[in-house]
Amino acid sequence: MPDAGKAGTGEADIRVLVVEDEPIVADAHALYLGRLDGFVHVGTVGTGQAALQRISEVAASAEPIDLVLMDMNLPDLHGLDVSRRMRAAGFTTDIIAITAVRELNVVRSAVAAGVVQYLIKPFTFATFAEKLLNYRDFHRRLGEQSDITSQSDLDLAFASLRTRVDVPLPKGLAEQTLAGVIDLLKSSGRPVSATEITEHLGIARVTARRYLEYLVDSGSALRSPRYGAPGRPENEYSWKRRKG
Known part of the structure; x- marks a missing residue:
């Protein structure tokens, strides 16, 4: 079966295994992967x-796993133990650690075990996408190099893991409409609902809700239930003010 979701480069997708014991969280990671070009969720x-x-x-097949999204707190083994066993077995599969643990010694141990990126729960899609797209650039840069490479080539590859990237909008969302929703949230003196967005911008309510939920998911807006309104309950949204 052909790989899906090419990033327009003609290169093979990065094959990703999600290692997570919470089904809802695992499904969320798989959903996030599905929104990014250049990746395929293999299980x-x-x-x-x-x-x-x-x-x-x-490992020895034509379609090995390129990347593991590794939860650190698994029911049988710690994610660090899994990472160390992978390296001891000679597997070069890259690892992105996903955990709620923030202790510096754990972070250092993860780096020593071959973890290339570290995602701390909870995180937004924007954060997830930035880490994964940076990894994609890192993976491709290393894939372009021959067995013998220069210091500058290596520096550029590792620098890509830390470079900020523009996260693409999900399919079906347009920059101009998103800008209109953001302007309305910023200029409104109170939280607004999807219905009010519909009235101001002339878009369908379900479309308005998609834009609002995208902003919540990316950490730019806040969602809360609206109480006291007659009829069907509705959420309201407000722009997330930055401190300082």
Whole structure:
């Protein structure tokens, strides 16, 4: 079956295994991956042992796993232990650690175990996308190099892991309409609903809600229930003011 979602470069998609024991969280990670060009979700496992088995099964195939999104707190093994066992077995699969743990010693241990990126829960789609797109650039830069490479080539590859990127809008969202929704949220003296966005911008209510939920998901807007209104309950949205 052909890979889906090429990023327009003719290169193969990055094959990603999600290692997460919480089904809702795992589904969210898979959904996020589906919104990014250049990645394909090849499966989800809920334990460290299952991750090691899956990586081992496809390691010598034509479609090995390129990247693991690794939860650190698994029911059988710590994510760091899984990472170390992967390296000890000779697997060069890259790892992005996903965890709520913020202790510096754990972060240092993750780096030592071969983790290339670190995502701290909870995070927005924008943060997830930035880390994954930076990794995509890193992966491709290294893939372009020969066995012998220069210091500047390596510096550029690793610098791509830290470069800020423009996160693409989900399919069906337009920059101009998004700008209109943002302007309305910023200029309004109170929270607004999807219905009010519809009235001001002349777009369908379901479309307005998609833009509003995208802004909430990216960390730019806040959502709260609107109480006291007659009829069907509705959420209201406000622009997230930056401190300082």
